[in-house]
Amino acid sequence: MTQLKIAVAGASGRMGRMLIETIAAAPDAVLAGALDREGNPFIGSDAGAFSGQLTGVVIQSALDKGLADADFLIDFTRPEGTLHHLEYCAAHGIKMIIGTTGFDDAGKAAIRAAAEKTAILFAPNMSIGVNVTMKLLEMAAKNFSEGYDIEIIEAHHRHKVDAPSGTALKMGEVIADALGRDLKECAVYGREGVTGERDPSTIGFATVRGGDIVGDHTVLFAGIGERIEISHKSSSRVSYAQGSLRAARFLADKPTGLYDMQDVLGLKG
Numbered sequence: 001m002t003q004l005k006i007a008v009a010g011a012s013g014r015m016g017r018m019l020i021e022t023i024a025a026a027p028d029a030v031l032a033g034a035l036d037r038e039g040n041p042f043i044g045s046d047a048g049a050f051s052g053q054l055t056g057v058v059i060q061s062a063l064d065k066g067l068a069d070a071d072f073l074i075d076f077t078r079p080e081g082t083l084h085h086l087e088y089c090a091a092h093g094i095k096m097i098i099g100t101t102g103f104d105d106a107g108k109a110a111i112r113a114a115a116e117k118t119a120i121l122f123a124p125n126m127s128i129g130v131n132v133t134m135k136l137l138e139m140a141a142k143n144f145s146e147g148y149d150i151e152i153i154e155a156h157h158r159h160k161v162d163a164p165s166g167t168a169l170k171m172g173e174v175i176a177d178a179l180g181r182d183l184k185e186c187a188v189y190g191r192e193g194v195t196g197e198r199d200p201s202t203i204g205f206a207t208v209r210g211g212d213i214v215g216d217h218t219v220l221f222a223g224i225g226e227r228i229e230i231s232h233k234s235s236s237r238v239s240y241a242q243g244s245l246r247a248a249r250f251l252a253d254k255p256t257g258l259y260d261m262q263d264v265l266g267l268k269g
């Protein structure tokens with residue numbers, strides 16, 4: 001069996017650690033490198049030290065060392081980190097699975113441009129459950145286009161730095177597209193003070209941050225006499241890591257191009 005040679009960026013982070021454990025347990029993948037940024041206290045440590053299962057792969061800050069043996073980079077870091085790695089991967093034909101959230105429009109454009117040089121899978125949520133939920137939302141939105149107010153509520157752990165979550169924003173885009181609206185024009189991010197009555201053409205977002213919540217998303221369609229809630233709740237980061245490995249398998253025979261988890265799951269169209 002050909003082994004997928006995968007490096008992990010943000011190796012000491014919450015997702016990095018989970019990815020390293022998941023790769024170690026996968027029969028068709030091998031950890032081929034580990035990255036963290038300069039100054040990170042774990043540079044020079046074995047990437048498996050957190051789980052007590054040594055990998056023989058040392059966490060590096062230099063991209064040429066950390067990526068020397070890798071065909072794939074799985075990146076769950078921060079936008080500035082991912083964009084730095086992106087340039088190197090595009091130049092060296094290393095395929096990327098990008099889970100980082102919080103990109104601005106210029107960051108997203110850089111990812112699109114890099115996908116002309118290498119294969120990239122970019123998704124704000126790698127879990128199978130969330131991506132199937134996206135499809136349910138598309139179907140629901142088409143049927144609740146009149147008379148239902150749409151609100152997206154998300155909750156995450158106290159360490160999360162971006163809001164609303166990338167998943168909530170993607171849910172908003174899927175719903176807006178299904179309704180023929182532009183999310184940039186109809187999104188309302190939080191409310192305070194005398195807001196006036198709700199504009200029915202808007203899609204509202206509410207953010208909760210606290211404790212160790214892994215990631216909860218609910219879309220509320222509130223009508224007269226009834227309301228419908230479509231929810232997904234993550235109880236472990238393992239679903240994101242397993243989805244990322246599935247994404248690497250999907251990219252294995254793709255030389256270039258930009259994909260998302262809907263492509264992996266055959267849910268497009």
Ligand SMILES: NC(=O)C1=CN([C@@H]2O[C@H](COP(=O)(O)OP(=O)(O)OC[C@H]3O[C@@H](n4cnc5c(N)ncnc54)[C@H](OP(=O)(O)O)[C@@H]3O)[C@@H](O)[C@H]2O)C=CC1
Pocket residue numbers: 009010011012013014015016036037039040041076077078080081082098099100101102123124125126127166240
């Ligand atoms: N798509 C998906 O399915 C999921 C996406 N995410 C997203 O993944 C990202 C990471 O989440 P999480 O693991 O919880 O975060 P953590 O803060 O736990 O980990 C981030 C890692 O990236 C490193 N890092 C931070 N800034 C840079 C940089 N500029 N260059 C290189 N490395 C950097 C950190 O190093 P240091 O400690 O030195 O700062 C750390 O090792 C977030 O954007 C989150 O929203 C999370 C879960 C699922």
Ligand SMILES: O=C(O)C1=N[C@H](C(=O)O)C[C@H](O)C1
Pocket residue numbers: 101124125156160164165166167168214215216
């Ligand atoms: O930061 C997190 O933890 C998560 N981030 C992603 C997002 O912003 O949607 C995915 C997941 O919800 C966990």
